[in-house]
Amino acid sequence: MMITDSDQARPIPEPTLRRLPTYHHFLKTLEAEGREAVSCSTMGRELNLDPTQIRKDLAMTGITGRPKIGYVVTDLIGAIESFLGWNDIQQAFLAGVGNLGAALLGYQQFNRYGLDIVAAFDTDEAKIGRQVQGKEVMPLSKMADLARRMHVHLGIITTPAEHAQYVADQMVAGGIEAIWNFAPIVLSTPEHIIVQDEDLFSSLAVLSRRLRTRLQAMQ
Amino acid sequence: MMITDSDQARPIPEPTLRRLPTYHHFLKTLEAEGREAVSCSTMGRELNLDPTQIRKDLAMTGITGRPKIGYVVTDLIGAIESFLGWNDIQQAFLAGVGNLGAALLGYQQFNRYGLDIVAAFDTDEAKIGRQVQGKEVMPLSKMADLARRMHVHLGIITTPAEHAQYVADQMVAGGIEAIWNFAPIVLSTPEHIIVQDEDLFSSLAVLSRRLRTRLQAMQ
DNA sequence: TAGATTGTTAATCGATTAACAATC
DNA sequence: TAGATTGTTAATCGATTAACAATC
Numbered sequence: 001m002m003i004t005d006s007d008q009a010r011p012i013p014e015p016t017l018r019r020l021p022t023y024h025h026f027l028k029t030l031e032a033e034g035r036e037a038v039s040c041s042t043m044g045r046e047l048n049l050d051p052t053q054i055r056k057d058l059a060m061t062g063i064t065g066r067p068k069i070g071y072v073v074t075d076l077i078g079a080i081e082s083f084l085g086w087n088d089i090q091q092a093f094l095a096g097v098g099n100l101g102a103a104l105l106g107y108q109q110f111n112r113y114g115l116d117i118v119a120a121f122d123t124d125e126a127k128i129g130r131q132v133q134g135k136e137v138m139p140l141s142k143m144a145d146l147a148r149r150m151h152v153h154l155g156i157i158t159t160p161a162e163h164a165q166y167v168a169d170q171m172v173a174g175g176i177e178a179i180w181n182f183a184p185i186v187l188s189t190p191e192h193i194i195v196q197d198e199d200l201f202s203s204l205a206v207l208s209r210r211l212r213t214r215l216q217a218m219q
Numbered sequence: 220m221m222i223t224d225s226d227q228a229r230p231i232p233e234p235t236l237r238r239l240p241t242y243h244h245f246l247k248t249l250e251a252e253g254r255e256a257v258s259c260s261t262m263g264r265e266l267n268l269d270p271t272q273i274r275k276d277l278a279m280t281g282i283t284g285r286p287k288i289g290y291v292v293t294d295l296i297g298a299i300e301s302f303l304g305w306n307d308i309q310q311a312f313l314a315g316v317g318n319l320g321a322a323l324l325g326y327q328q329f330n331r332y333g334l335d336i337v338a339a340f341d342t343d344e345a346k347i348g349r350q351v352q353g354k355e356v357m358p359l360s361k362m363a364d365l366a367r368r369m370h371v372h373l374g375i376i377t378t379p380a381e382h383a384q385y386v387a388d389q390m391v392a393g394g395i396e397a398i399w400n401f402a403p404i405v406l407s408t409p410e411h412i413i414v415q416d417e418d419l420f421s422s423l424a425v426l427s428r429r430l431r432t433r434l435q436a437m438q
Numbered sequence: 439t440a441g442a443t444t445g446t447t448a449a450t451c452g453a454t455t456a457a458c459a460a461t462c
Numbered sequence: 463t464a465g466a467t468t469g470t471t472a473a474t475c476g477a478t479t480a481a482c483a484a485t486c
Contacts, residue, residue, distance in 0.1 A: 202240050
């Protein structure tokens, strides 16, 4: 089936979206090696994924392959980049300049993946006015107003859990539409706000349970 | 159906494991307020989850509720903690003391969630020997040997993508069984090694696509 | 041509949601 | 008692995997 623009309205499966950057990274290494084409079976072997699944994921980007040959590497890279919107960069505000906040501010690579953290906010007087990773820290009280004036639609929360809800409220007040939440709490926000939780404790729960099960099995 | 010890052998659904820390956090706030019991409907309303789903998740921990009353808050907290193994703490090594590595080293809260990062490793001479977040940075060349001698089974990779595979190999050589991988690449490891990927670029892909779809719909 | 590979439909699998009897 | 809530089975939903004809 052909993928047309109107079809794109239907939601892309989240697992597919998560895998696309993985494909992109792998394809970039192939490109660097001078490989021109690649098959789903090859990719599946390297990435531990089912080839059919890869084929379906790639079809979402609108690119087609050729039987016996596979997909053209550079075409695929371009298709993924434009599908994920890595060309037009989203501006974002970050609130909470602790260790994690500073780490995200310093993540230069974000710029190549469609994200630009343009300003950081905190309530700590000791941090306000200072530069962190080359970005000035501003008082949280100015965030909402600035977001509205700069048309920033994405907010990143890296505060401790107890301040996260207040920050989220401020972001919503500033017209922010999507929140990337690194605080381990469930935010309460208006229906239409997109919230993506990045909860390290949840991930840790999965990992440590799997490890414990394994260590027990080894005895 | 009763959950017995032998049943625990069957794998717990990953989504369930991910939600348990969320319940725990919410229950802790209820406990602080002095609430003695809570129903799944109440929790579902606060956490935006289906009550039946919560009921099934909680059943995994072995705790039972009482019709009309609900669950005893403190019992539930204890059951989740022991189910997730937050009492016996896993020791871990971290490799790659950049911004993100330093942030994880400084995450005091990990200690309450069953994780203790006991040492950090890097290849950068400027970092080796220095303390970061109160933990000494040691040369990566010593990691494998130390892991084996200290019986450390969990490794955390926070290096740039290009060094992650080498670090993973070293961890495997040191007898590490599980890897928490923050580098955005697919590691190639022996079959039995547990790898959990924490790929921020994948998460970002999901979030920025959702946001873009929404901004387009708003026009 | 023969065979590897694509594109696509069908079957499977697992998680979520709905339905409902049991119970406090 | 009546009604809210649990525990559990059945139905639904969506993603993964298998099957297979089309094609280079």
